[in-house]
Structures are given as C-alpha cells and as structure tokens.
Amino acid sequence: MTEGSLHSALDIRDLAKRFDRPAVDGLDLRVRAGEFYTLLGPNGAGKTTTLRMATGLLKPDRGAIAVFGIDVLAEPVAAKQIMAWLSDEPMIYDRLTPLEYLYFVAGLWGVDSDTAETRARDLIGWLGLAQYAQERCEGLSKGTRQKVALAGALVHEPRLIILDEPFTGLDAASARLVKNVLRERVAQGCSVIMTTHILEVAERMADRIGVMCGGRLVAEGTLEDLRRQAGAGHATLEDTFLALTDTGSGQTHSGRGPIAA
C-alpha cells in the first residue's frame, strides 16, 4: 500500500475481476476519510462487483484494496472490523426481532453486551423502529427491514460504510431518514461509499462522485467537476451522467484512469 492509503478510507489500486467478461478492469479509486463518495454507472458497469470485492465478499483477480491502510486481502478480519456493508436486499433474519438482530450483529463484531444494548436502543429510537423493536422481522415492510439492516450496519460504529443501492424500495420518508442518518455519520467523521441509480441522491449528498462504465472509472470529482468534464450544455447531473457514460466506454479516454478532475 502507498503511504497515501494510510489517510484514505478506501484505496483501490488496479482492481480487476472477470466473470464471463471483465466486470472490473484495472480500477483505481480512492475515498478520503470523512468523505461521502457516490459511485454512479449504468447497469453492468461493475459498481456492485467493486464494492463486494472491497468488503471481502468477492476475491479480485488482480489488484489491491486497503481500508484505512489495512490490506483487505491480507488482513480481512481487521479490515472488516471497521467496515459495514449494506445491500439493496436487507440481510436480516425473519424470525428475529429488530432488537435481537442488532444484538446478534453486535455479537458478531465483538461489541460487549452493555454497549450493544445502549447502541441498539439508540439506533432503534433514532431510526423510528421503537414500535417494531419486539416484533419479528418477518412481518415488517421492505422499508422497515431496510432500516433494521441499516441499524445493523451502524451498531458496531464502523469507520467506513459501504452501501449498494440503499434507497431501493424506500418511501420518501424512509429515504429521507436514511439520508439524514448517513449525513450525521459523515459529520461525525465516518466515511461512506455508496452506489445509486437515483441521481438526485448523488447530487445532494455526495462530496465527490465517481462514474463507472465498462469496469473502469471514467470520471470523478464534484458535481461541478463532472459538468465541466462532460462539456457545455449539461445542466443536470442526468445530462452529465448520460454524456459521460455514452463516451465513457474507453473509446474517448484511452487511459485507464478517469478524466482529470
């Protein structure tokens, strides 16, 4: 790892993964500590594959991944200790209550039971889950399950939160609540990397946005940076995104890295 990676929440170098075709192809990506980073890209761009490799759910064919300087491939347990992963499909147990689920997750991360109880109850209240705390998850709505899963991701107070399409299926109120929770975590020093297809979320929440296409990062920077890179006349992020991904399959940019931000 480079010296700079010690200061990065997530540092990905020359990452590659191939299934039937290359899913991620020599990706370089860095998320700064305390940053809210959003990863955009069309379907099949390699976003989820990238995040799954970062969390240790997939082994890369090539490359290096570090979380706060910890090599994910060499020291997976230490890296996982400070990470949390949340996907669009809530990974919860139907027969546990939200409170039990949080105790279970806290137990997995080695949080002592007193601290776990305090944090679990705080999160339950914070995410508006108090009325469901003693009910089994099998009867909860998709949005409520997603909030329970988010609480699970936060109960061990990770330094890096990795989210894959966390707003899928959430109603407006739940989506706003989740956004607020993530913003507050970032304000407290936590780092977040998130994929989304909801461009408005990226526009409003991200400090920086990365645009992936064909397994590579084709553009990166703030919204203004991206607009500049996409060229004149792209007023909205949607226009900018479409312009970048239309030209971002490698034909325009011969190099592996993104357009300079």
Place this chain on the structure above:
Amino acid sequence: MIKAGTVAWFAQHETRLAWRDWAWLLSGGRRRRGYAVMLGLFAFVVFMHGFAYLTLAHATDFAAPPDKRLLVTIGGTLLLYWSLMLSQAMEAVTRAFYARGDLDLILSSSASAGRLFAVRIATMALGIAAMSLALAAPAINVLAWLGGAHWLAAYGVVMAMAMVAVAISVMLTVALFRAIGPKRTRLVAQIVAAVIGASFVIGVQLVAILSVGTLSRVALFQSEVIIDHAPDRDSLWWLPADAAMGNGLALIAVLALGAIVLAGAIRFCAPRFGELALAAGGVSHGTARPSRRTANFRPKSPGQALRRKEWLLLWRDPWLMSQSLMQLLYLLPPFFLLSRMFYGEGNSAALLVPVLIMAAGQLAGGLAWLAISGEDAPDLIATAPVTAARVWRAKAEAVAGGVGIVFGPIVVGLAILDPMLGVITVCGIVVAGAAATLIQFWFRAQVKRSLFRRRHVSSRIATFAEALSSIIWAGAGAVAVVSLWFAIFPGVVALAVLPVAWLLSPKRP
C-alpha cells in the same frame, strides 16, 4: 390451437411445467447429463427388480388361489403403501396453496381459478400415481412373473389409491382451512402429512416389538391374532386386495370408486381454492408477531452469537422444527423397546445402537444444511470480522448442540442400562453426525431455508453420501456391539465415504 383459459389449456400448461420440473429434478438442469441419467435409471430399475425378487421369491406361492393369510398380507401392504401416498398427497396439496409461484399472476387474471385448481388437483393425482407406480412397479412385475399376469391388475389398484389419497388430502386441507384458518393449516397439514407417513410404519414396528420383541415390519401381517380378527373373506374390505390379485370386477369397482371420489373432490373443492389460496397468500407475506424473549438474546462472542442465532431461528420456526424432528418419530419404537427393557422384559438393547446412530446422522445432516446452506444473511456473516474457520466451527457446534439435546437423554438411559452400549452409541453418534456435517459443508449451496424439504434436489450426491455414511456408521455400531475389532472394517468403509464425497464436491477457489 387450444382456447386460452379452458381446462385443456390449463392442462397443457401444467403438463409442460410438470415435465420440465421432472426433467430438471433428474438432470439438475444440465442437458449433458441425459445419458448418465438414463443409465442411472436403468441401473436403478434393475436393482429394484432384483431386490423385489429376493424379497418375494420365497415368501409364499403367489400362483395359488388367495387365502385369508395372503389377503391380510396384500391388504396390509396396500394400506401401508396408501398411508405413504396420502402423506405425499397432503404435502402436494399444501404446496399448491402456499407456494406462490405463478398463483399471483393467475389469480390476478380474468381466467377461472376454479378451472386451474381442477387441473392442478388432477395433476397432483397423476403425479402421486406416477411416483407410486414407479416405486411399486418392480414388486408388481416380479409378482406377475412369479404368480401370473393377473397380478398386473395391481397397477390399476395403485392408480385408484392415488386418486383417493389426493381426494382425501384436498378435502382434509380445505376442512382445516375452514376450521383453523390459513395461518395454522400449513403447519398442521404438514405435520399431519408427516405423521401419516410415519405412523403406520411406527405402528407396525410397535406392535411387532410388543408382541414378539423383534423389529420386523411384516410380523404383524403374519400373526395369527391379526388373521383371526381380520374381516371375513367376503368382506368389501378385501376389494383392493382382490383387485390387485386380478379380480376384474373388483378392479373395475376400485377404479370407479377412485375416479368418483376424485371427481367429487374436484367438483366441490376446486371453486373454493382461489379464495383459500388468496388467504394463504396473506400468510406467506408474514404478519408481525411480538416476541417476549428479546432480553435473553445477548451473545458475548461471535461464536456464541452464531450458535444462539441458529438455535433461536430453528426454535421459532415450527415448520422447520417439525421437518427436522419428524424423522425422530422413527425413534419411538426403540424408545418403547428401551422402556420395556428397563422393566426387565427382554435384553435386545443392542438393537437400539444402529437406530440411534442412523437417526443422529440424519438429524445432523438436516441441521447442518440449515446452518450452512440455509443461512439467510450470508453477506452479513461474510462481512463480519470473524474468520471463516470460526464461523464454520460455531455452526458445527450449533449442530452438535441440537443433536446432543435430542439424543442425550436416550443415550444416558442406554448407558445406565449398559455402559458399553452407551459408549459405542456416543462414539457412533459423534462420528455419524460429524460426517454428515462435513458432507453438508463440502456441498454447501446458498438457498432459502424454506427449501429445506427439497434440499436433496440441490445435490443428490450429497444426499446419497450423507445417507450412505449414516447407514455404514450405524452398521459399524451394530457390529461393535458384538465385537469392537470386527467394527474396524465397516468403520474404515464409512471413513472412506468422506474422501470420495470430498472429491465429488464442487471445488471452490
């Protein structure tokens, strides 16, 4: 072209789905397996015919005119077989209500749900008949060879029995829906199905044990007491047995009865299936249930969290619990045997050893599948700061704990009776359970826990290896009771199953 929405159209649709499901079941979705499957089926058919011949060849003179003893044996066997068909039919009917599949699509269309369910009930009868005929065919063919072509009439009797079994299952399930509602019907119907499937076998074993102190399942049918108390030769109770032995009129009567009962069930129940399936759909989506045990779930370490989670999930899922423990119903006869011996009636405790080892291996395999392949949040576990080895160890401990809770008391009872038998049984249970867990680990595949009943479909090699391992360990246990030295050979064979299973297991990077 068949008109859409008609009974014929639904029948074509159902037949196509059933055929593809069956083909997938055999080939595992791989077309290249076609020849291997055909070869395997051929070998199975030959083996079953050989087994049937060895069983029946010297049993009695099947060409002779039927006497009461033969009627009791044939009638009893048919009743035993029918109880298994009824069990299968109950399962199939329950699945038709609760498995959503294409139900939401069809129920939301303008097509008649009554017609669909009429076809589905008929398809169930065909499916049960086909499966039962396939299993009974070797015995029927051998009977026809030994006793004459008139025994082929038994095929018709099996078909009629399938029709009656499905009709009764449909009516029973609808009655359960009305009586206890959709929420409880699923669990009750599945338990009833399993109990029906097991109870007759258990009953026969129990009576055999209580009467002559053996585990023979056919002893009951040959006992003078039963023959003396059986109905007279002219009784209508013997109609199916008479039909199976080639009485043409009896066969027509049995087939007509089956068809009428099935048609009646379809006529009466099919129109109601739509509303019942909708009610069942509400249950599938789950309802909020308060829990009062939250306070006790405070794991202190990752391993403890994983173990407690496995036990809690199993404890809170009555269906899974019943499915896992149902095979333990077969432990009832040994339990009775044990209790009798405590009162000094007999000294056949050695019979218990293989039964307990076999059952422990099967239970461990089921629990291991739930803990390893049936993990509902695999990504959560994989992203936790716990080594894979620690996760597998905790899951294996959860399996061992479950097996210990179930078998501990019985083994303690046995050890009090005979310490050596206790030691042999404990060793057998440990190795059979560990082997089954290892096999499930090697053949793990991420699937929903609700697919527990069909877990054998995902890997027939794993199912076969698990059963083979348990059987050989049970055999080793039985031999060890006689001589520990002689048990080394079956023990080595049982151990050899493991590397073979490992070699056949899917390789992971």
